[in-house]
Amino acid sequence: MTSTHETTTPTELDPANPFAAPSTLPYGLPDFSAIREEHYEPAILAGMAAQRAEVEAIATNPEPATVENTLEALERSGQLLGRAARAYFNQLPSDSTPGLEDIQERLAPLFAAHQDAITMDARLHARAKALADAAAAGDLELEPDTAYLLEKLMTQFKRSGIELSEADQDTLRDLNARITTLEASFGRKLLAGANEASVLVTDEADLAGLSADAKAGARAAAEARGQDGWLLEMQLFTHQNVLASLEVAATRERVQSASMARGATGGENDTREVLLELALLRARRAQLLGYEHHAAYIADDATAGTTAAVNEMLGRLAPAAVANARREAAELAKVGGSADGVAAADWSYLNEAVRKERFDLDDAALRPYLELERVLHDGVFTAAGLLFGLSFVERPDLPGYHPDVRVFEVFDSVEPGEPNTGLGLFLGDFYTRESKRGGAWMDSLVVQSALLDEKPVVVNNLNIVKPPAGEPTLLVWDEVTTLFHEFGHALHGLLSDVRYPSQSGTSVPRDFVEYPSQVNEMWSWEPEILKSFAVHHATGEPMPAQWVDTMLASRVWGEGFSTTEYLAAALLDQAWHQLTPEQVPTSVDDVLPFEAAALAAAGVDFASVPPRYRSTYFNHIFGGGYSAGYYSYIWSEVLDADTVQWYAENGGLTRENGEAFRRKLLARGGSQDPLASFEDLRGRAADITPLLERRGLA
Ligand SMILES: [Zn+2]
Numbered sequence: 001m002t003s004t005h006e007t008t009t010p011t012e013l014d015p016a017n018p019f020a021a022p023s024t025l026p027y028g029l030p031d032f033s034a035i036r037e038e039h040y041e042p043a044i045l046a047g048m049a050a051q052r053a054e055v056e057a058i059a060t061n062p063e064p065a066t067v068e069n070t071l072e073a074l075e076r077s078g079q080l081l082g083r084a085a086r087a088y089f090n091q092l093p094s095d096s097t098p099g100l101e102d103i104q105e106r107l108a109p110l111f112a113a114h115q116d117a118i119t120m121d122a123r124l125h126a127r128a129k130a131l132a133d134a135a136a137a138g139d140l141e142l143e144p145d146t147a148y149l150l151e152k153l154m155t156q157f158k159r160s161g162i163e164l165s166e167a168d169q170d171t172l173r174d175l176n177a178r179i180t181t182l183e184a185s186f187g188r189k190l191l192a193g194a195n196e197a198s199v200l201v202t203d204e205a206d207l208a209g210l211s212a213d214a215k216a217g218a219r220a221a222a223e224a225r226g227q228d229g230w231l232l233e234m235q236l237f238t239h240q241n242v243l244a245s246l247e248v249a250a251t252r253e254r255v256q257s258a259s260m261a262r263g264a265t266g267g268e269n270d271t272r273e274v275l276l277e278l279a280l281l282r283a284r285r286a287q288l289l290g291y292e293h294h295a296a297y298i299a300d301d302a303t304a305g306t307t308a309a310v311n312e313m314l315g316r317l318a319p320a321a322v323a324n325a326r327r328e329a330a331e332l333a334k335v336g337g338s339a340d341g342v343a344a345a346d347w348s349y350l351n352e353a354v355r356k357e358r359f360d361l362d363d364a365a366l367r368p369y370l371e372l373e374r375v376l377h378d379g380v381f382t383a384a385g386l387l388f389g390l391s392f393v394e395r396p397d398l399p400g401y402h403p404d405v406r407v408f409e410v411f412d413s414v415e416p417g418e419p420n421t422g423l424g425l426f427l428g429d430f431y432t433r434e435s436k437r438g439g440a441w442m443d444s445l446v447v448q449s450a451l452l453d454e455k456p457v458v459v460n461n462l463n464i465v466k467p468p469a470g471e472p473t474l475l476v477w478d479e480v481t482t483l484f485h486e487f488g489h490a491l492h493g494l495l496s497d498v499r500y501p502s503q504s505g506t507s508v509p510r511d512f513v514e515y516p517s518q519v520n521e522m523w524s525w526e527p528e529i530l531k532s533f534a535v536h537h538a539t540g541e542p543m544p545a546q547w548v549d550t551m552l553a554s555r556v557w558g559e560g561f562s563t564t565e566y567l568a569a570a571l572l573d574q575a576w577h578q579l580t581p582e583q584v585p586t587s588v589d590d591v592l593p594f595e596a597a598a599l600a601a602a603g604v605d606f607a608s609v610p611p612r613y614r615s616t617y618f619n620h621i622f623g624g625g626y627s628a629g630y631y632s633y634i635w636s637e638v639l640d641a642d643t644v645q646w647y648a649e650n651g652g653l654t655r656e657n658g659e660a661f662r663r664k665l666l667a668r669g670g671s672q673d674p675l676a677s678f679e680d681l682r683g684r685a686a687d688i689t690p691l692l693e694r695r696g697l698a
Helices: 037-059 067-076 079-094 098-119 122-136 144-160 166-197 212-224 249-261 272-288 294-300 307-336 344-359 363-369 372-388 477-494 510-525 527-533 545-554 559-577 588-602 632-649 655-666 674-682 689-694
Strands: 199-201 230-232 391-394 406-412 421-431 441-446 457-464
Touching (some): 037 079, 037 098, 067 122, 079 098, 098 144, 122 144, 166 249, 166 272, 199 249, 249 344, 272 559, 272 588, 294 307, 294 559, 307 632, 344 545, 372 391, 372 477, 372 510, 372 527, 372 655, 421 477, 441 477, 457 477, 510 655, 510 674, 559 588, 632 655, 632 689
Parallel strands (some): 421 457
Antiparallel strands (some): 391 406, 406 421
C-alpha cells in the first residue's frame, strides 16, 4: 500500500471509464467488452471518495434524522463503489492476473478503513440511535424490514466499538491489530510445519498400493526438495487421503502420527503459543464489547443467537454420530481391525475395502450419463422450473468476463397471454483454468433491490476440466451435486424480493447462507430429476437402475466417521472460544490436555476418529475468519434436512411448495431474522431428526 492512495481525491472519474455511469446493458450487466484491468482501481477509489462524500452529507444533515434521510440515504450511497467492487471481486478469483492481485494488495487496507470510517462515525451513530430510541419509545413506527435494517446497523455500530470510551477504543484497536497479526502468523507456521511434517519414504515397497500418479507426485515432491525417495505431503485436515490406498500398516502409522503432531512439535513452527494468545485476546475483546466470551460475540450476530443454542445442537448430534462411528468401526474390524478395535491410521484403508465390496461404482462408467448440458438444462434448470416456474434463455449476445462464461436470461412464470417478465441474469462459468482459484462459489454482479430498482445478476463458478473442442463435457457425480449446490445460492440471489440492497438475497449470516444451497443440492438425488438428466449423452439410454440404487445406498456409508470428525472439530472450536480471559490456559503444555478434556466432556473422544482438525493446525479458526463459526455447516444442514422433509411431507417438487419456499424464505433474503423465515415456512422451530436420518445416525 502507498499512502498516496489515501490522500488522492479522484472524485472525478474519467467519463470514459466503463464504471463511470451505470451499465446500459440488460439488467445492468457490466460491459465486459469495454472493461480492462486498469479501469478497476480508479473506479473503486473514486467510488470510495464518492461514498465518503455521501456519508458526510448524511452525517451533517441539519434536519433531524428520518428513515429517508439516514437509513435510506445510507442504502443509496456507494453505488459507484458497489458497481466497480462487485465486478472486481468477481473477476479476482475467477480470472485473475498479477495486476488484479496487486490491486487487491493495495486496496485491502483501504476497504477496511473505508468500512471503519462509516461504522466509527459518531455523527452517523447518533442519527441511527435517535431513530432506534424513537422506535423503542413508540414515537416512530417502522416497517418490519426497516426495523430489522436499523437493528442490524446498531449491532454493527456496537461491534465497531463506537459506544466505548476513548481509552477502550484504543485498546480495541490494539487488540484487533494484534489478533490480525497472530492469525497471519498461525497460517505461516502451519504452512511451514506442513512441509516439515511431510513423510519421506526411501523404500518403494513401503508405498505398495499407492497409484502410479500419486507415486510420481511423491517422487517429484522429494526431488523438488533435493531428497532421495518419495515425499508424502500433508493436506490440511487430519485424515490424509493417501491412507485409503497405502497397504503397509507401518507407512500409514507414520503418516497419521506426522499429521496429528503438526503444530505441537516444539521449535519454530509450533503453533501453541500463538493459539493461546489468540484465544486470550479474542476473549478480552469480546468482554470489552460486552459479551461473555468470543463464541457469544460470534453467535449474537448469527442465526444461532446464543452459544447455548449451538451447544444444544452439537450436544444432541454428538452421541448419535459417535454411536454410528462405533458401529462402522465394528464393520471395519471384521475385515482387518485388531483386538483394540480400529486404529485411526487404518480407518480409511479398511473403509475402502468395505466400500469396494458393497458399493463399487466406477466413476468412468458413470460419466457418459452425466453430461454438462443435460445436467444443466434437464436437471438444474428443470428443477427450478418445476418449483419456481422459472425458464432460462441463453444470451450469447451478452459478453461475460471470459470467453467461457455463458449468460442466461431468467424468466419468471407468467399468466397465459401475459408478456414474459425477465427476472435477472445467470452467468455460468463452469470450466477450470489457470487464472481461476479452486473450488466452486456464487457471486453477485448486481444485487436485487426495490429501492434502487435493480434486478439481480448472479454468477456461478465451478472447476470442471474443459474437454477438447467438439467433445461433450462429462461430469463425475460430485460435480453434478456441486452444480446443483451453487445454483441454490444463485436462486437465493435471483429470487430475492427485498427493498434494501444490503438485505438482498444471500446477505444472511454465515450459519444460514449454506441452507438454501444445500436444499437445492438435494434435488440432484430426487428420482424424478435424476432420471431426467442422467441419460447417456450419445445413446440417450437412461442410467441403469441398479447403479442409481447403489449410489443411493452408498450415501450414508461412512457418515458416522465424517460426522464425528467434523463435530469433534466444531466442539473444539466452541471449547476454545467459550473461555473467559481468566479461563484460557497459560502454558503451551496445557494445549493438548485442554483439547483432550474438551473432547471427553463432549463425548467425542473416540480415538479411532480424531477431530478433522486438531487445535494446533485448525486454520479455519486460528488462521482465518471462521472462529467460533465452524459449527455453521451443520447448523445449515439441520435446516436443510428439515426443509427437504417438509417438501416430502407436502408432495415433493411441486409449484405450490416451490412458491412457499420462494415467498417465505428465498425472497426474504436478510430482510428479517432468517430463523423467522424458516419458522414461517416450517410452522415450527427446526428439528434435528431429519438430519440424523439423512446421515444414517437415527
Ligand atoms: Zn455453498
